[in-house]
Structures are given as C-alpha cells and as structure tokens.
Amino acid sequence: MLTTTKIYNFISLAPIPIFVIDPDLMKLEYANARFLDLVNEETQEIAALNLSDILGQDLSPATYSFFLQLKNTSDNTGVPVQIPGMESTVAPFSGYSYFAGRLEEADGIKMKIAVWLIAKTTIATETDTSITGDETFLNQRSKEEILSDIKPTEKRPNIEYVQVSEESQQTGTDSLRVAEYYIEKSESVEEQQVVSETRTQLETSREWFKNMVHSSPVAMLITKGENMVFDVINNAMLHLIGRDSSVLGKPWFEAIPELVGQSVVDELFYAYRTGITHHVPGVGISLIKNGKTTLGYYDLTYTPLRENGEVIGLMQTATDITEYVTSKEKLQKAYDQIRLSKEAAQLGTFDMDMVTGRLQWDDRCRLLFGISHSDEVDFERDFLNNLHPEDLERINTVLAYVFDKQASNGIYDVKYRTIGYEDKRLRWIRAKGQVYFDANDKPLRFIGSVLDITEQKEDEQRKNDFIGMASHELKTPLTSINGYLQLLQYHANLQSEHRMLATIDKSLNQVKRMTRMIDGFLNVSRLESGKIAIDKQQFEITDLLKEVCEETMTLTKGYHINLHLANEVMVNADRSKLNQVLQNLIGNAIKYSDLGSEVNIQYTVDHDLIIISIIDEGIGIKPEHQQKLFDRYYRVESDSTIAGFGIGLYLCAEIVNRHHGKIWVESTFGKGSTFSFSIPLGTIG
Structure with a gap:
C-alpha cells in the first residue's frame, strides 16, 4: 500500500x-x-x-x-x-x-x-513557461535504502551486494531485482517478509507512477536506455506523434523513423549523455500522421531519469505550439503587408499617450510637418504651431470634439494645412485616427495616420478655377438668350399667340434651371476658394418659405406642395444662401418623385435652433448612399438617368455648415425621403 x-x-x-x-x-x-x-x-x-x-x-x-x-x-x-x-x-x-x-x-x-x-499552450515560446523536469523524478530506492528498511541501525553481514546487469536497467526494475535477491538471501522468515513487503511497495510505486504519466494532460513519454526504448507513453503523446500503443517496447528509430536526420534527435542524446535537464523551445518537427508528412512546432523538455546516480532513461514532455507559431507567422505577414501598403500609399503615422502627453511621429509624419530632427516631438510646438493660422481654431475645435467620447466616439477625420517648420512649404494633409478611452470615458490613447493631399487639392483648385471661369463665361450668352425670350414673350402676348407663349414659357423655365446650375458651379468654386461670404441679417423665415414655395409651384406643375406654417420665426442668417438651400432641396424632392406626388415642408423650433424638413414620396435612398450624398460630385449610379452633377446637396451642406448648423437625411428605399437642416436662431460668429 x-x-x-x-x-x-x-x-x-x-x-x-x-x-x-x-x-x-x-x-x-x-x-x-x-x-x-x-x-x-x-x-x-x-x-x-x-x-x-x-x-x-x-x-x-x-x-x-x-x-x-x-x-x-x-x-x-x-x-x-x-x-x-x-x-x-x-x-x-x-x-x-x-x-x-x-x-x-x-x-x-x-x-x-x-x-x-x-x-496554457498559447504562451509565447520566448517566455520559458514550459514544463521542466527533475533529475531525480523516479523515487527509485538504492540497495542501502532497502537495507535500512530491513534493519535501520545495522547492515546484515550475510546480505551480499549485487551488481544488476545493464539489460535490467529499466525504470524501477533494478530495485525489484535487488528486493528479490534479498528475499533469496535472507535467513529468517521475518526478514523475508519485510523484504517482500518492500518489493510490493516498489511494484505499487511503479504502477502509481505509470498511472500518473497516463493520466497527465501533458504529452509525456518515458524512454529507457541509450536506444530510447519506449517504456511508458500517455494518450496525449500518442495523439501528438500520430501513433498508437504498438510503439511501446520499440526504440525511437523504429517507433518514429521519420525523426532520423532531424535536429531533435541530437537534443535527445545530449540530454541523455550529459544528464542535464534540457529544454528546447519552438522546435520544428516533421511527423507522418495519417499517411501525410506534417510540420509542427513544439516546446520540448527532456528530463534524465537516474538510478544509483546513473542515467537510465529520459522523461520527455511536449507542448504543441503549432497554432501559435503559424498564427505568429500570419501576423508577421499581415504586418509586412500593412507596412508595404503604408509605404506605397506614403502614409505617416502618429501615436499620442493622452495621459503623459507623449507624442510619437514616424519619419513620414515628420516630413509632412517640415521637421527633419529625430528628437521627441511636442504636441503644441510641432503640431499646433505648424498648422496654417487659418486652420488652427478649427482644428482645436475638432480635437475637443474628438476627445469627447459621447459626441464623437473618438473618430477623427479632418483636412488641414501645414506650414513646414524648416522648409516653410505649405502642404494639405488628410488625417484619420481613433481615440481610445478608459472606463470613465477619459481619453487614453490617440493613434492615426496622415496623408499628403497637396497635389489633389491643387488639382481641385485648378478645376474650380476652370469651372468658375467657364460658368462666368456661360452666364453672358445665357443672359442674352433670356432677354430674347422675354422679348418674344412680349410680342406673343400682343398677338395672342397662345401656342407660341407656351413654348416660350417652357424655354424660359429651362433658362432659369440652367442659370441655377451655373450659379451652383460658381458658388462651389467660390466656396472652395474661400471667396464666398455668409452675409447674415435678421429676417422672418416663414416669408422665405412662402416665397420659395410660390416660385417652385410657378415653375413646376403636377405636384402638390404643402407648406405647414406655424408661428413666425426670426433668424439671423444669409437670406439668399438659405433660399438656395430650400430651392435645391424642394427641387430634388420633386425631381425624384412621381408626377402627382406630395411634397410637404414643415419646421419646428427646438430651444435655440430651427429645424426645417422637406418630406417627399419619391424613390428613396439606400442606406449605403445616405452618408455620401453631401459629398461633392457624388451621385447615386442607379439615378444616372436624372440630370444633375452632384453639386446641389454639397452646396447645401457647405452653406448650412457655414451657418454653424447641420444637415441630414432619413430615407426608406422605395418609400420616400426626408431632408432636414437646422441652424441657430441667434447671432453666431
């Protein structure tokens, strides 16, 4: 027992x-x-x-x-x-x-x-947390220990010491043979009984040890002798090497012949011959499993087993880390791809510790701010001071918004100009990033990338200059056409040429549409060039709503335009610019609706804001298009049969933004849309 x-x-x-x-x-x-x-x-x-x-x-x-x-x-x-x-x-x-x-x-x-x-097998191979052995794992007993059990105070003179042959040097067997020899040489029944009990304990100990190996969730193998004969192996190790229990009693080169020539064999013999516990992290081994050669990676530990001070075998433990190694390789490949993509796109990166205020820029980011030194960068000195003076206040406002989790969820996407600290060169930058917050919604880390969009901005400026010039030139002949049509209209009225009058009215409407389109291009050009100003004044907005609705109904027939008026509301805004916004939104509601549909215009006052909504029964807008509608020149492809250049909503958004307001859309595809915008009632900037 x-x-x-x-x-x-x-x-x-x-x-x-x-x-x-x-x-x-x-x-x-x-x-x-x-x-x-x-x-x-x-x-x-x-x-x-x-x-x-x-x-x-x-x-x-x-x-x-x-x-x-x-x-x-x-x-x-x-x-x-x-x-x-x-x-x-x-x-x-x-x-x-x-x-x-x-x-x-x-x-x-x-x-x-x-x-x-x-x-756990997911621990990195660089950290040596694998199982290590003990040089005296088997508690095998020497002849002296057995003798001390027989009579602790003295050795029996008639007990002969024996040398056990190498053939019997296997785990636990030497001690059992010694016990058997003692039983044969003992003179008394009492002594034979003591030695017999000792032998039983040794047999039980070995069985207990074998059970412990078999029950271990760690892959374990006990080999004996220099030929590494498989003596004890558990199911976890059998599964790992892709074998069954038939390997027991075989030397390693018969049990796993594919190991011949692999470096793992040298490690085995090193541990056996030196008697030193040996750990081999992350070694690659090719094994034949189910008839196929499979490369795996393992953390291995070889623990020499001793008897009477001599190495008689090895205890081998293995941890399969193939998944970790392959995942690490995939991660490295992904990192390399990201790095190459970043270099190809000429992206710079930044990383700011919001707790310590420490800011890190890569070389590309430093270049875009016109600094060549490799010293630690400073947020105020190197970032804020290198912004274009006209963008400084706006960027500070954007950053305050981004650092407020409730308002922005930490999403950063902005364009600004920099003036290089050393080269004094003006650059346009597109910056995108993310702020990460702690449990109390305080910003912890701010990371992102920057892209030089100077060439893109210069191309846009050249395009805007061309559009502005072309639009200006088009207005001259268009004004003449409008004058001739009005003259024809006058003479047709005098002669009661009703058929002619109808044709002239349609022509005048088309001239007005073209005039609005050209004005839109001119306004976009002026907005991009910073040459358009918002001229605010106090006026009653319900009068403007009535005026726009009456003009629309005059130019457009076959639609029901309903204006829902409440109390008069005074606003401080640019009347002509809001006129453009309303004309564009109402015109779109009609353009994208079937003949005979209703268009409803309503407004509400919410604290210091007025919210105006235009509701139609048109074709609606799919969700994936709704966020892009207010981008310049953006048009939904499926609507290409409807005339337009994608500048109307962009112009509306710019005008509303310059009034410190917001514009948005709510739509169900196939059922209609609601375009809304809000502006402050009071005096703002």
Whole structure:
C-alpha cells in the first residue's frame, strides 16, 4: 500500500506545479517544489490556507460542486479532469489551467485531492513557461535504502551486494531485482517478509507512477536506455506523434523513423549523455500522421531519469505550439503587408499617450510637418504651431470634439494645412485616427495616420478655377438668350399667340434651371476658394418659405406642395444662401418623385435652433448612399438617368455648415425621403 509520505514523495518530484487539498475544508495540505517556486513561498507559509487565499479569487459554485462530486464518486479512473470556473486572472496563476484527481489510500487515511497546474499552450515560446523536469523524478530506492528498511541501525553481514546487469536497467526494475535477491538471501522468515513487503511497495510505486504519466494532460513519454526504448507513453503523446500503443517496447528509430536526420534527435542524446535537464523551445518537427508528412512546432523538455546516480532513461514532455507559431507567422505577414501598403500609399503615422502627453511621429509624419530632427516631438510646438493660422481654431475645435467620447466616439477625420517648420512649404494633409478611452470615458490613447493631399487639392483648385471661369463665361450668352425670350414673350402676348407663349414659357423655365446650375458651379468654386461670404441679417423665415414655395409651384406643375406654417420665426442668417438651400432641396424632392406626388415642408423650433424638413414620396435612398450624398460630385449610379452633377446637396451642406448648423437625411428605399437642416436662431460668429 502507498502511504501519504510516499505519495507526497512522488508529487514532490513531478515536473509541473501540484498541490494537495483537503476536500472537506478546502485547505492546502501539501505542495511540491514547482508550486512553491511559482508562489515564491515556503511549505509552512501556505499550509492550512484556503484555496481561494492561494489563487486570489472567490471560488464559484461550479468549482465547489466539482470537488464535491470528485470526492464522493466511487469510480476513480485516476485521470485528472479540468476544474470548471478555475481560470484565475491573478499573477502568477493567469497562465495556467487547472486539473484535479483523487488520491486514494488504503491505510485508513482519508482521501485527498491533487490539483495540477498546466501551462496554457498559447504562451509565447520566448517566455520559458514550459514544463521542466527533475533529475531525480523516479523515487527509485538504492540497495542501502532497502537495507535500512530491513534493519535501520545495522547492515546484515550475510546480505551480499549485487551488481544488476545493464539489460535490467529499466525504470524501477533494478530495485525489484535487488528486493528479490534479498528475499533469496535472507535467513529468517521475518526478514523475508519485510523484504517482500518492500518489493510490493516498489511494484505499487511503479504502477502509481505509470498511472500518473497516463493520466497527465501533458504529452509525456518515458524512454529507457541509450536506444530510447519506449517504456511508458500517455494518450496525449500518442495523439501528438500520430501513433498508437504498438510503439511501446520499440526504440525511437523504429517507433518514429521519420525523426532520423532531424535536429531533435541530437537534443535527445545530449540530454541523455550529459544528464542535464534540457529544454528546447519552438522546435520544428516533421511527423507522418495519417499517411501525410506534417510540420509542427513544439516546446520540448527532456528530463534524465537516474538510478544509483546513473542515467537510465529520459522523461520527455511536449507542448504543441503549432497554432501559435503559424498564427505568429500570419501576423508577421499581415504586418509586412500593412507596412508595404503604408509605404506605397506614403502614409505617416502618429501615436499620442493622452495621459503623459507623449507624442510619437514616424519619419513620414515628420516630413509632412517640415521637421527633419529625430528628437521627441511636442504636441503644441510641432503640431499646433505648424498648422496654417487659418486652420488652427478649427482644428482645436475638432480635437475637443474628438476627445469627447459621447459626441464623437473618438473618430477623427479632418483636412488641414501645414506650414513646414524648416522648409516653410505649405502642404494639405488628410488625417484619420481613433481615440481610445478608459472606463470613465477619459481619453487614453490617440493613434492615426496622415496623408499628403497637396497635389489633389491643387488639382481641385485648378478645376474650380476652370469651372468658375467657364460658368462666368456661360452666364453672358445665357443672359442674352433670356432677354430674347422675354422679348418674344412680349410680342406673343400682343398677338395672342397662345401656342407660341407656351413654348416660350417652357424655354424660359429651362433658362432659369440652367442659370441655377451655373450659379451652383460658381458658388462651389467660390466656396472652395474661400471667396464666398455668409452675409447674415435678421429676417422672418416663414416669408422665405412662402416665397420659395410660390416660385417652385410657378415653375413646376403636377405636384402638390404643402407648406405647414406655424408661428413666425426670426433668424439671423444669409437670406439668399438659405433660399438656395430650400430651392435645391424642394427641387430634388420633386425631381425624384412621381408626377402627382406630395411634397410637404414643415419646421419646428427646438430651444435655440430651427429645424426645417422637406418630406417627399419619391424613390428613396439606400442606406449605403445616405452618408455620401453631401459629398461633392457624388451621385447615386442607379439615378444616372436624372440630370444633375452632384453639386446641389454639397452646396447645401457647405452653406448650412457655414451657418454653424447641420444637415441630414432619413430615407426608406422605395418609400420616400426626408431632408432636414437646422441652424441657430441667434447671432453666431
């Protein structure tokens, strides 16, 4: 039978952290050296502590239920089972999973539970957290120890020391042969009985050890002799090497012939011949599994097993880290692709620690701000001071908005100009980034990228200059055409040429549409060039709504335009610019609706804002297009049959923004849209 002392002797030499608990009191009774090293404590310091005291966590009901079931079960297979709810986040236990099994005894001492700590396989190979062995793992007993059991105070003169042959040097066998020899040489029945009991204990010890190897969730293999004959192997190792139990009794080159020529063999013999525990992290091994050669990566540990000071075999443990290595390789490839893409796109990057204020720029980012030094950059000195003076106030406002999680969710997307600190060159920059916040919504980190869009901006400026010039030139002949049509209209009225009058009216309407389109191009050009101003004045906005509706109904027939008026509302705004916004929104509502549809115009006052909405029954807008509608020259492809250049809504958005307002759309595809904008009532900037 095994006593508590003998069981603890085995556990003390185990290559992984193990501790023993009293399942009734949930207190620690014993822990091996691996566990004591892990917690950096002595045995007496952790004795009688609660399990929760050691792990630094409150044990879940599932954990208690598990221990109760393990304690009361009568069918003990000896295979450790993973403990539910035992995933500690407290160092140093956060890198381990927990398994438990019963320790049965037949000497009247109550049952205990052993808990194994198994390192998780996702730990990086650079960190040596794999299982390490002990040079004296097998608690094999020397001849002197056996003699001391027979008579502790003196050696029997008639007991002859024997030299056991190399053929019998296998785990535990030498001691059994010595015991058998003692039984044969002993003179008394009493002595024979003592030695016989010792032999039984040795056999039981070996079986217990083999059971421990088989029940380990870690892949383990015991080999004997220099030929590395497979002596004990568990299912985890069989699964790892893709073999079955037929490999037992075979030397390594027969059990796994594909290892011939691989570097792992040299590591095996190094550990055996030097007697030094040897750890090999992240080694690549090709194994034949299911008829196919498979390359895997493993953390290996070779622990020499000794008897009477001589190495008689190796205990080998393995952790499969193939998934980690391949994931790391994929991550590296992805990183390289991102780096190449970043370089190809000429993106610069920035990273700001919002707690310390430390700012990091890469070389490209430094170039775009006109600095060549490699010193630490400063937010105010190198960023704010290098912004174009006309953009400084706007960017400060944007940053305050971005650093407010409730308002922006940390999303940063802005365009601005820089003036290089050293080269004094003006550049246009597009910056995109993300602010990360702590649990209290305070900004922690601000990262992003910057792109030089100077050439794009210069192209846009040249295009705007051309559009402005062309539009201006088109207005001259268009004005003449309008004059001629009005003259024809006058003479047709005098002669009551009704058919002619109808044709002239249609022509005049088309001239007005073209005039509006040309004015739109001119306004876009002026907006982009910064040459358009918002001329604010106090006026009553319901009068403007009536005026726009009457003009629209005059020019457009076959639609029902309903204006829902309430109280008069005074605003401080640019009347002519808001006229353009209303004409454009109402014109679009009619353009994208079927003949006979209704267009409703309404407004509400919310505190210091007026919100005006134009509601139609038209074709509607798909969600993926709604956020882009207010971009310059953006048009929905499916609507290409409807005339337009995609500048109307952009112009509306710019005018509303310059009134410090907002514009948005709500739409259901196939059922209609509601375009709304809000502007402050009072005087703003």
